[in-house]
Amino acid sequence: MNNKKIIATILVASVLFSATGCAGKFNDSMSDTAEKVGKALITGNYKRVESCLDDKNTDLQDAMELVIEDEINAEASEIIMSTLTYEVDEDSIDSDILGKEGSIDVTFSIVDYESILDDSNIFRDMEDFEATVEDCKDTIDTTITLEFEKQDGKPVIVNSDDLIELFSFKEKVEIILAGTILDHIEGSGYFVGEEMVDTHPYTDEYMDTNRIAAVFDLDELGTELEWEYSYEISMDGFITLYESETITKPEGDGIINIVYEDYSVEYLQDATYIVYLYDESGDHFVEISCEVSHTEPEPEPEPEPAPISDDIVELPWYTDPSANPVLLPGGEFQITVPDGFTVLDASDPLVQGTGRTDAGRNICVYMTTSRNFEIAAVYIDDPSYLSYFQNNLEQVAQMFADGLPSTATLQGITAEERTIAGQTVSCYTVQVLQGFTDTYYTMFVLSGENSNFFIDVSASSLDELELYLSAISHV
Numbered sequence: 001m002n003n004k005k006i007i008a009t010i011l012v013a014s015v016l017f018s019a020t021g022c023a024g025k026f027n028d029s030m031s032d033t034a035e036k037v038g039k040a041l042i043t044g045n046y047k048r049v050e051s052c053l054d055d056k057n058t059d060l061q062d063a064m065e066l067v068i069e070d071e072i073n074a075e076a077s078e079i080i081m082s083t084l085t086y087e088v089d090e091d092s093i094d095s096d097i098l099g100k101e102g103s104i105d106v107t108f109s110i111v112d113y114e115s116i117l118d119d120s121n122i123f124r125d126m127e128d129f130e131a132t133v134e135d136c137k138d139t140i141d142t143t144i145t146l147e148f149e150k151q152d153g154k155p156v157i158v159n160s161d162d163l164i165e166l167f168s169f170k171e172k173v174e175i176i177l178a179g180t181i182l183d184h185i186e187g188s189g190y191f192v193g194e195e196m197v198d199t200h201p202y203t204d205e206y207m208d209t210n211r212i213a214a215v216f217d218l219d220e221l222g223t224e225l226e227w228e229y230s231y232e233i234s235m236d237g238f239i240t241l242y243e244s245e246t247i248t249k250p251e252g253d254g255i256i257n258i259v260y261e262d263y264s265v266e267y268l269q270d271a272t273y274i275v276y277l278y279d280e281s282g283d284h285f286v287e288i289s290c291e292v293s294h295t296e297p298e299p300e301p302e303p304e305p306a307p308i309s310d311d312i313v314e315l316p317w318y319t320d321p322s323a324n325p326v327l328l329p330g331g332e333f334q335i336t337v338p339d340g341f342t343v344l345d346a347s348d349p350l351v352q353g354t355g356r357t358d359a360g361r362n363i364c365v366y367m368t369t370s371r372n373f374e375i376a377a378v379y380i381d382d383p384s385y386l387s388y389f390q391n392n393l394e395q396v397a398q399m400f401a402d403g404l405p406s407t408a409t410l411q412g413i414t415a416e417e418r419t420i421a422g423q424t425v426s427c428y429t430v431q432v433l434q435g436f437t438d439t440y441y442t443m444f445v446l447s448g449e450n451s452n453f454f455i456d457v458s459a460s461s462l463d464e465l466e467l468y469l470s471a472i473s474h475v
Contacts, residue, residue, distance in 0.1 A: 035088055066167065073174055084110045089143075106146055182286055192213050205293070208294050209292065216277060227280070231278065236271050260275075273289065273291075328451070386447070393426060393443060426445075
């Protein structure tokens with residue numbers, strides 16, 4: 001009898017020892033399987049997960065392999081998925097004594113995408129969204145108790161439906177990528193201002209202005225967000241008139257106003273003006289253009305010279321060769337003949353060639369040594385011609401130079417202020433090479449109370465020119 005009890009006790013102990021050993025191996029296998037499943041889940045490898053399940057789970061497969069048609073949200077889901085991690089809780093292992101059933105806890109953590117999207121689902125670009133995900137330190141933690149049964153000598157998960165919730169975020173992720181300010185311009189921009197004219201239905205045009213103003217309307221999202229931009233003003237596409245610094249558009253502003261004004265001019269130059277609006281990178285832009293022109297003022301009609309009255313006493317158009325100094329008509333100016341020079345007689349052919357002009361009368365003083373030189377004084381008896389000579393003396397000098405004979409070579413035209421007969425006058429000197437000799441022709445206007453003269457002095461040297469000019473004086 002005692003022998004039977006001893007044998008029974010030994011058998012029970014043997015069974016218990018064997019069962020304990022089986023349970024330990026089963027626990028180790030559950031832990032290994034949990035690790036394997038955890039890695040497969042965070043990498044999205046359903047086939048590897050399925051090898052650890054009691055049966056194929058198409059719902060879990062669909063959740064893991066869910067295809068999101070919207071490319072933006074699909075990429076955003078991948079970024080969130082990349083944050084999924086797991087941790088097997090070894091202390092939570094529980095199994096029956098025979099090693100046929102058991103369980104283990106696995107905690108899965110993923111970035112707290114709900115708080116991210118609750119703050120705002122609008123991001124500049126995908127890099128902005130990814131940076132936001134990386135900066136988020138909060139996580140959503142889900143602990144799943146994996147339940148196992150021993151089948152074909154290995155533990156398999158029998159509650160795989162519980163894993164589906166790990167991928168529910170894919171259907172919740174909806175983000176908007178705002179892009180740049182250029183993506184939110186309604187239409188193409190337009191110009192405004194009182195100086196605009198309606199000359200062509202497809203062209204913005206300004207008339208008589210030193211200012212242009214461009215407007216860009218923004219859509220709802222463009223209005224809602226803060227943006228950075230810059231702009232450039234160009235003339236005819238290759239002359240840059242202005243480049244702005246970076247400008248910040250505040251939240252809530254629905255338009256961008258760009259104004260260019262040149263205070264230094266009355267009117268902008270006639271041209272095509274282009275406004276370039278750049279995004280914050282400065283690499284992309286939109287452009288609009290306008291035409292600017294101005295009205296030419298109506299020229300004031302030139303007054304017609306008054307006809308010479310018949311009752312005007314004819315003045316002599318040559319000088320008395322015996323007189324020294326020579327008194328010019330009007331009695332205000334005189335010419336003192338320098339020593340060594342004589343005045344040609346009125347019968348001389350050179351003197352005979354002078355006479356009335358449209359501007360008045362020629363009063364020529366021809367003086368000679370070995371050659372003939374002259375002081376030609378045109379007595380101006382019409383005020384309109386006085387104004388002409390005073391305002392167009394440079395043109396008169398140029399006309400004289402343009403009319404030189406082919407035997408003469410223009411050496412240059414010089415402008416200077418001189419004091420002659422007590423007046424400061426503008427002089428233009430035309431230097432001409434004739435043969436081997438330089439000749440200087442100096443032109444200026446003398447104005448008195450009773451008489452006005454356009455005077456042309458010719459001399460063979462600068463010293464002689466100074467001598468002739470100093471010979472002209474006020475009486």
